[in-house]
Amino acid sequence: MTDALIGQRVPKLDAPSKAAGKTIYGHDVRLPSMLHGRILYSRYAHAKIIRMDTSRAEKLRGVKCVLTPKDNPPHRFGYGKDNKPFKDIARSLRDEIAGVVATDADIAEEALSLIEVDYELLPNIFSPREALSEGALLIHPEHKSNLFQRYNYSHGDLAQGESESAVVVEEKFLLPYVSHVCMETSVVVAQFDHRDHLTLWSTTQIPFLLQRDLSEALGIPGSNVRIIQTAVGGAFGRGLDIYPYEPIAALMSRKTGQPVRVAFSREEEFLAGPARQPAEVTVRAGAKADGTLTFRDASCMLDIGAYVSWGTVTPLVMMETTASLYQVPHARFTADCVYTNNLITGAMRGYGNPQSTFFIETLMDRLAEALKMDPVNFRIMNANVPNSETPQGLVITSCGLKECLEAVAASADSARMNVYPERSRRNEGGRLVLSEVEGMTVTANIKPSPFNLQPPHIKRGIGFASTLNVGGGARIYRSDGCGATVKVDDFGHVTLVTGSTEIGQGSETALAQIVAQTLGVKIENITVLNSDTDIKPWDVGVHASRTTFIAGNAAYLAAVDARNQIFETAAQLLGVGVDQLSASAGQVTVRDEAGKSISLEQVARRRHFKEGGKVILGEGWYDPPTQLVDKDTYKGNISAAYGFGAQMAEVEVDIETGKVRVLRLACANDVGHAINPMAVEGQIEGGAQMGLGYALTEELIVKDGKVLNPDLLDYRLFTSADMPIIETRIIETDDPGGPFGAKGVGEMGGTPTAAAIANAIYDAVGVRMTQLPMTPERVLAALDEKEKRARV
């Protein structure tokens, strides 16, 4: 294989059309005679609907119909089977209680205000503690307890771990609600046809599970549900579940006999979309005098809101970080997932890992400090190693954690020497000049002031954190598989049909590279189809950084199958043995016989065009050799490979305002093998942007079940102007199970960021931040507290 496409910086195949504004997103879908649906949400967080009068709404011109709980099919749906399209008992302020279909969205919106509702108020429960207290009202009486689930994991012997410890540290952490804030808000178009088959244009991440979920919710066979995935304007875990608006759109379409579109406003997205679970966490950890880790003990309380989602499974990942990031001989992890009358929560990029990495890596820093050890050396001496198994049962194949730490330590050295990288390192995606104000050029990179010109109220510090993340799928459903087919046509053009989903992460491009490399064709000769459940083979969904590994392996198998078919025919045509052939540059060539070759298209035609001819159609199914965790012990090898990473944050803290500026974020990631280094960098930089927001600015402020900042002014994302210099380093360890050695990287970019920044803040000003986000106000309060303690 000469023309090495693997490892090339291939621009994303979907980028030009996105840049030109020609991509069809969910919000762009318009069908003939399409109607618009809007949803009425409950006025109270916990209330029984005792009367609803829809007559005025129905009379409004342009209104087609109004739907109420009476229109519900008899079934419950969702991960916890606790949800219905419309509720007659509202359990949160985002509970759907009615819907209007009209000829346009504004009319539907106006009609909502004409629906009269009488409520009977029920007591509210807004804190998990209260929800678990004796005699607390049950939010879902059929569930018998407000505790949806308790995770209880342990390995080793904690008491022994404690007794062997020279140092023990303990801390309490508070983690906020955050939102995915996809650029594209939630949207769906539903259409029932004359056969009573449903087609749904959707931004889901789980088309095949959604098929099943919808069939359950609507009481129709799964075979009657077709999901067409539009281009997705951001997902990050938001699309990992069924949400009520999806069956609602379907019910609206069925009732009107016309296609119906339901599209969220930005405010609705914040109020009714899922958020990352807030949590209260207590962690203890210890180490021996020589730095060897002895034990970890974490207990978490998660507020999952009024309905369960796949997000309720995130403790599995928090558990993994607690038990298996670094070598931990004794560990315990418990988590309570508790129903409240707060907003719904769901899966979000990292799936518990940003949370757990924040608390675990903060404690790692405290241990290093207590031991007076260098934080990097301390981490390296306890690091996971290749070809090992953790007590939790994770089988670690390739592992570059040590190399990642060494790489970011090198960045720390340049930070200490006040050396900054060249501004535009490269022209593709190089840092842009944003604006010029008063002769000052403001770039997307923060420009650090030289040390000697720094005013005395500015303190600098650096901090480190690592991450462990599944990198070879994650078996949380009975199959973690993906199917693929590869067809070669009579022009030599190749079509990959993959079960996997493109959500902007660049999987289409990576999969095309894998197939092109295997068949020896140019990337331009590949088309990737991945958006229709009637066409593509099954896949569990896009999550857990799994697509390159799992769908990559499936695509590779399908391409090898197609190549075998090509070689079979080519061998006959060339009169040589199959084992003498290789494929490159669109040709099948005979090895060691210069000039003897045949083009791919010729092979295809010769194979097709005859009686008894055959198509070139390769198929692949890949389900990794992993296990569901044991339902009692939670042990088991959930992934076929594990990714590792480390980050170094360099920060400036203004001790008078508490404001933290991140100057530099160095990110090193063991990705096995980078199929497309540019895409890997994009994933890490994008992940870092989310990690920076989680660390410093993002929080859905929720009071009495109500979101107080449902807009992009007061819910603060990191903008390009806030972004630090990001140094990405790719560490390659060539995983034996990955396609061309690759492992997943989709989530790791933002996972260690909050911890690295918190540790840098400590290095700068000596305060431990244990609540996210680390806003100026919280940092200043912590500085005040420190001063107060010093005075006593």
Added chain:
Amino acid sequence: MNSFDHFTPATLTEALSILAERNGNASIIAGGTDLLLRVKNHIVKPAAVLNVKRVPELRALSFDSNEGLRVGALTTLRDLTRSPLIRDCYPVLASAAGLMASEQIRSLATLGGNLCNASPSADLAPPLIALDAVACLVSLSSERQIPLAEFFTGPGRSVLQKGELLKEIIVPPPQGKTAYLKHSPRAFMDIAIVGAAVRIQQQGGKCQQARIVLGAVAPTPLRVRSGEESLEGQTLTSEVIRQAAKISAESCSPISDVRSAAWYRKRMVEVLVRRGIEATL
């Protein structure tokens, strides 16, 4: 769904006639970066919208060393950041405008809109008040000038009467040095949690005249006269500066909201006023 009449007058008289006819029940639109959000969120439901962008009389931008600066209501924030005149004579206005919103919004948003919207956190109000700016208000029947410090009457409220609009702002010739500091969590695209403008005019090593004006800590921009007085006539030692900063913090009673707790706003007033004074030295 809400339909409204839309007018695009070509002269000031035409604009004022429409305003008078509608008895004040017409929303003036300039850049629209405040108004349209409020229309979309159903906070205002205008019966008529009066687009003043074609009115040439609102576009003044001239400087006279005796009278000072005349800057029309339609001057955009981008104009403020770029105009050589502003940058040379009133650099604080250019830098304050440069801290606002984003390049795209700054190209639309106007000075008049920022002031007439009367948000307590409007970034142009504190520096203009510190510069002793005067607002020129016109209606069909009258024209009046009032100090900008007296223009604001509450959040979203000003002394503008029915039928009246803001024509321009007059800023006296620059005296001393002025600084505006804005505290917000993000570098750009953020609203002031506290804004502080300071103007210091010194003579013979003593402070002759001082202005301290705060944004986002009261229903209207707040001039801290006691703080100013503590500076005037004094040599500006660090002790004197600290004292003025402290007085400023004590003389305001900000609210707690999703953006900040009251105690933090007070602390920021103290920090920004001190740094603001230091920046003028």
